[in-house]
Amino acid sequence: MSDGELAAYSLVELAVDRLRRDILSGRTDPGERLVEEQLTRRLGISRAPLREAMRLLAQQGLVEHIPRRGARVATLSDDDVRELYEVRDVLERHAVATMPARPELTGLRAALEVMRKATEADDRLELANAHRRFHTEVVRLGGNKQMAGLYESILVRIQLYMAVNMRREAETARAEDGVARHERLFGAIDAGDTEGIRAALSEHGARTYLT
Structure with missing residues (x-):
């Protein structure tokens, strides 16, 4: 070049x-x-x-x-958002089902630390990016790299949809709550608690994700 x-x-x-x-x-x-x-x-x-x-x-x-x-x-219709969340949930369930009993958690731990620091710095964009990286790392634990890449692309589009709400709710949203949700998910994965992982993932619905 x-x-x-x-x-x-x-x-x-x-x-x-x-x-x-x-x-x-x-x-x-x-x-x-x-x-x-x-x-x-x-x-x-x-x-x-x-x-x-x-x-x-x-x-x-x-x-x-x-x-x-x-x-x-880009804009997303209500159907677009619903369908993106449905695909996201399918990929997460597959990742949980194929996750090894003792996964390597270095990437997940690093993403969680970035999330904590972004929360302390009140950096909304970096916090949203850290949330996305964390969830992509969760799916990557299922062992399918192509699936993890697809999953991240879906989260980017969801983040587009949520970005305006994040901006409007920044004064009232409790970023600490988001960190706590991800800490619970990390703990369930570290403990090999499949039901706990599914329960923690269920907290990240369309109304709570990236807030």
Whole structure:
């Protein structure tokens, strides 16, 4: 890769990172238009890397391209959300059923520690990302890497849906409660308590996840 190609790729990465953070933190609402002229000025990049970044974000389910109207932050219907939660639950149940008796918990422990630190720092985006990493690590314990990747992509889309609520509820939400839920789940996994794992996962329903 030439220096010019590397520079262009770096600009794409920059744009993807900045826009992804804006979307998943709730700074931009679902359905909000993403205007090229405004974004190129704000990010300090040209149209070519911005368009490539938007293409990559569309692949992640975070951006939608509307014919003759440009791009916007993706939206989810009630049916979309219900179906995503159903798929999430199926993958979690499969992971629990295939989890070894004594799984390696290093990744899970690290994600929980990041969650604690993000809670102390009141970093809502990092906290949401840590929640997602924690749950992906739970599914990864089932031993199927492809399934874990699919699961994480579903959680990203759910996080998009929850981002605005997270922003609006930030003043009243108790982030400590979220940490406590994940500590209970970690404890059940560490103890090999299958029923306890299922009970802890059931606490992470559509109304409580990422809050």
